[in-house]
Amino acid sequence: MIPVIDDLIHALARLPGLGTRSAERAALALLRKPEVLSDPLVDALQAARREVRCCSVCGGFTSLDQPACALCQDALRDDTMLCVVEEPSDIYAIERSGGFRGRYHALMGKLSPSHHTGASELRIQDLIRRVEQGGIQEVLLALSTDLEGDATAGYLAEQLQRFPVTVSRLAFGLPADSGVRYSDPLTLKRAIAGRIRQGG
């Protein structure tokens, strides 16, 4: 394969969700139709690079010309609830669910010894400062349900102990449109432990 094509495949394969084979497929399509596929993508990447910033309050994405993002500026949202997420993209996922009307705080990762991510690499001091300022009654930890997410949740709960806030975590259980026979043992164990009363 021509070196510049290899470079393009590698740059695409680094994106989440693209394996080598799909990166190769995308690269060959980009080469085949540069005006339709490649040029608009370069334009969009450069515009995003120029105009998108992380919100200084929540850490989510915002436009360069906005001091804080639309969610942080929305006066109708509930200031007493703060949802802590790992990544800005988690905010979009929760917004799509329609299940939360409070404020957000993105940590920009989770505690991970294997990735050398300690507490000081995350936006934990910013989180404590927001809680310190008062007004927040509940901090909802919407973190990964893996070991590192668990460790991060434990650490945050400890750090927030001295404040008069409830610290909660997303429920564990079966995902929607799924069933017992599609679920792994740990999910099932957690779903049984957290079982809820069926209304009659």
Added chain:
Amino acid sequence: MIPVIDDLIHALARLPGLGTRSAERAALALLRKPEVLSDPLVDALQAARREVRCCSVCGGFTSLDQPACALCQDALRDDTMLCVVEEPSDIYAIERSGGFRGRYHALMGKLSPSHHTGASELRIQDLIRRVEQGGIQEVLLALSTDLEGDATAGYLAEQLQRFPVTVSRLAFGLPADSGVRYSDPLTLKRAIAGRIRQGG
């Protein structure tokens, strides 16, 4: 969502293999790590745009500084076999298979009334010219196994009738690592019709 982020998601979603959801995931990752993900991708896209050309012989990809691609220039390949494919990317797929040692010819599409692709939009005249020059004994049509691929194969076979070449087509049948219960009816019908004798 911020408009420039939407633009980026749309530009990514146009690539083959990326749905809206995976394009969104890729876009948010690109925004989150611009130095690691976005900048190298822009560089690779621009370099590919600048340096990759279609080979004037086979239609596959080649470097700007090469008159013809490495496959067309390779003196060790079999000049008597010509494999006709739809897209340059098909050449890479066949090369990976290791099953073909001849030359290639990419049509740059297939006959498709619904996409307004007629014979004059494809590299069919170039193909006929290559066959006319002599030396080719077999033209292997490696086209899609759909209606449009069938129509294109039929048309090409007709156009090549007047030349002393064998026109062949890839075999139909079950894919590797598959089985009867995973196969659609047409594949099975074709696999039965094309059944081969089992050595004893």
